[in-house]
Amino acid sequence: MLSAEEKAAVTTLFGKVKVDEVGGEALGRLLVVYPWTQRFFESFGDLSTADAVFGNPKVKAHGKKVLDSFCEGLKQLDDLKGAFASLSELHCDKLHVDPENFKLLGNVLVVVLARRFGSEFTPELQANFQKVVTGVANALAHRYH
Amino acid sequence: MVHFTAEEKAAITGLWGKVNVEEAGGEALGRLLVVYPWTQRFFDSFGNLSSTSAIMGNPKVKAHGKKVLTSFGEAIKNLDNLKGAFAKLSELHCDKLHVDPENFRLLGNVIVIILATHFGREFTPDVQAAWQKLVSGVATALAHKYH
Numbered sequence: 666m667l668s669a670e671e672k673a674a675v676t677t678l679f680g681k682v683k684v685d686e687v688g689g690e691a692l693g694r695l696l697v698v699y700p701w702t703q704r705f706f707e708s709f710g711d712l713s714t715a716d717a718v719f720g721n722p723k724v725k726a727h728g729k730k731v732l733d734s735f736c737e738g739l740k741q742l743d744d745l746k747g748a749f750a751s752l753s754e755l756h757c758d759k760l761h762v763d764p765e766n767f768k769l770l771g772n773v774l775v776v777v778l779a780r781r782f783g784s785e786f787t788p789e790l791q792a793n794f795q796k797v798v799t800g801v802a803n804a805l806a807h808r809y810h
Numbered sequence: 811m812v813h814f815t816a817e818e819k820a821a822i823t824g825l826w827g828k829v830n831v832e833e834a835g836g837e838a839l840g841r842l843l844v845v846y847p848w849t850q851r852f853f854d855s856f857g858n859l860s861s862t863s864a865i866m867g868n869p870k871v872k873a874h875g876k877k878v879l880t881s882f883g884e885a886i887k888n889l890d891n892l893k894g895a896f897a898k899l900s901e902l903h904c905d906k907l908h909v910d911p912e913n914f915r916l917l918g919n920v921i922v923i924i925l926a927t928h929f930g931r932e933f934t935p936d937v938q939a940a941w942q943k944l945v946s947g948v949a950t951a952l953a954h955k956y957h
Contacts, residue, residue, distance in 0.1 A: 697935040698942050715935045779926035788844040795845050
């Protein structure tokens with residue numbers, strides 16, 4: 666999927682990411698920008714406004730969990746399907762998440778990186794990350810039936 | 811038909827007023843061609859698109875990007891009637907240019923990313939939500955006359 670240089674560029678940029686913050690921001694923005702995704706988090710409490718979403722400790726905690734899992738995926742770019750097999754089954758069989766939502770979250774993550782890194786988020790980095798989030802989304806959908 | 815609240819309209823127009831349409835347009839089209847390389851098929855006459863620097867420096871890419879984003883700016887003046895605003899462009903893209911409407915969504919997402927890189931902190935979740943709704947509305951309007 667990515668050449669050695671592209672992988673290095675992706676992991677270098679991601680190495681500068683504050684995983685605690687970026688996960689929460691990505692999940693929070695997903696819930697604000699695509700409000701129907703809130704249906705998956707009914708137990709999280711108040712999600713009624715952007716402020717409520719961003720102040721919500723469960724959103725931050727779960728966002729971090731999601732991004733930690735993404736980071737693990739980055740270590741296995743040559744076998745994303747294998748890396749995400751269990752999570753794919755979980756999201757299909759137990760969580761009942763429409764796989765379209767993985768693409769939405771991937772795109773939100775790219776926007777968050779763009780916002781945080783500004784001009785450092787070059788066209789090439791954008792292209793590489795877009796490939797990665799697409800690969801992760803496909804891997805998460807792979808075990809659906 | 812997409813409907814924008816007064817706050818969403820303010821978020822959209824507030825940010826748009828600070829956008830350098832010429833630069834942002836060239837950057838948006840350039841990034842589309844880099845990130846989604848199959849879109850280069852629509853621009854065979856543009857010359858050298860063989861590398862990122864070739865694309866981002868290509869004067870035809872910059873000029874056409876400016877044209878596309880200027881048209882987007884017209885949409886922002888017609889937020890209550892995007893389908894009407896883009897009716898002719900929709901027919902053009904279907905009948906003459908033969909562009910798969912999925913590409914309008916891709917370009918819309920690239921525009922959102924560019925705004926994020928330029929505006930940083932100011933690109934709040936509510937602003938992102940308003941803009942995502944706008945690019946989605948524009949993509950739908952551009953696809954509306956397809957047959």
